[in-house]
Amino acid sequence: MSDIPDFIPEELKIINETLAERFGHKVDTQLVDTEIRLYKGDRELTQVPAVYWEANECHFIIIKKGKNRFHNQFFYGVNKQYGTGIDEFDDIHKCTVTLLQVQADHALNEGMTKE
Structure with missing residues (x-):
């Protein structure tokens, strides 16, 4: 288990409010664990929230x-x-908004929009 802290309530609130604003309704999110290489040179995977x-x-x-x-x-x-x-982002709001913007642009370019 890693020493990476879990998401704090304020971070989750920002994510959920941003999703509700983008999609026009509450979006169900799940807290999960995944494994990544924290740094480009890492050989080992680290479990993170x-x-x-x-x-x-x-x-x-x-x-x-x-x-x-x-x-x-x-x-x-x-x-x-x-x-x-x-x-990497140091601001959860910017991270969430950028993710949603890039995905929306991708979907539009690929003709995948379905609101």
């Missing part, structure tokens, strides 16, 4: 890599995984 949700046939995840250290990703399946081009 994450927030996961699904919307419009897309899967989203925000991973906590440490205090005020977040990573995000969206995917449509094992072979269709996407990032935002930013490896």
Whole structure:
């Protein structure tokens, strides 16, 4: 088990409020654990907390890599995984908004929008 702290209530509130604003309704999120390489040179995986949700046939995840250290990703399946081009955020709101914006742009470009 790692010493990465869990999401605090304020971080979860920001995520949930941002999702409700984006989708127009409450989105069910799940607190999960995942394994990642915390740093590019790491050989070992570290278990870290994450927030996961699904919307419009897309899967989203925000991973906590440490205090005020977040990573995000969206995917449509094992072979269709996407990032935002930013490896790490120090602000949970910016992390969430950027993830939603990049995914919305991707869906629009791919003709996948379904509001």
